[in-house]
C-alpha cells in the first residue's frame with residue numbers, strides 16, 4: 050500500500066494511526082499542502098478532491114480518511130477499530146464524526162484561505178475562528194464521553210479505536226493553536242493514554258519524513 054499524506058494534516062495523521070493499530074505498513078508519499086502541491090496536476094490526477102490523504106491498495110485508489118479507515122477495518126478486521134455490538138459501533142462512529150465532520154473541516158486549509166483571501170480576515174481573527182470551533186467541539190465531545198458508561202481508558206472501552214484515531218490529531222491541532230485544554234480533562238486523559246502506544250507514536254507528525262522541525 051501507498052499513502053499520500055502531509056505530515057501535519059490531521060486526516061493523514063488519523064489514517065496513519067489506523068494503519069499502525071492494524072499492524073499494516075503503507076509507503077509514505079509526502080505531498081506538501083503548504084506549497085499547494087496537492088493542487089498540482091500530478092496529485093489532482095490521483096485524487097480529484099485534491100485533499101489528503103489518498104491510500105493506494107493495489108489497483109484501488111481510496112480517498113476520504115474515514116472511508117479509508119472503514120475499508121481497512123473491513124479488509125483487516127483484527128484488531129478491530131469498531132466494537133462488535135451495533136449500538137456501540139454507532140457510538141464510536143458518532144464520536145469519530147463529531148471530530149471529522151463538526152470540528153476538522155472548520156479549521157482546514159482551504160476554508161481558512163477563503164477567510165483570509167476572500168473575506169479579508171486577519172491572522173488573529175482566523176485563529177479566533179479556529180479556537181472557537183475547536184473548543185466548542187471539544188465541549189460537546191467531553192460531555193459525550195463523560196456521560197457514557199462505555200468510555201474507558203480510550204474513547205470506547207479498554208482498546209483504542211476509530212474515535213481515538215480522530216481525537217488525537219484534533220488535539221495535536223488544538224495545541225498548535227495554543228487552545229486552553231484545562232476544561233477537557235477526559236479528552237486529554239484519553240490523548241495521554243494514546244500517546245503511549247507505538248501506533249500513535251509512529252503516526253505523530255513529528256515522526257514523519259516530511260516533517261519540518
Ligand SMILES: N[C@@H](CCC(=O)N[C@@H](CS)C(=O)NCC(=O)O)C(=O)O
Pocket residue numbers: 057058059060061082087099100101102112113114115149157158159160
Ligand atoms: N473529509 C476529508 C477531508 C480531507 C482534507 O480536507 N484534508 C486536508 C488536510 S487535513 C486537506 O487536504 N486540505 C487541503 C485543502 O484544504 O486545500 C477526509 O477526511 O479525508
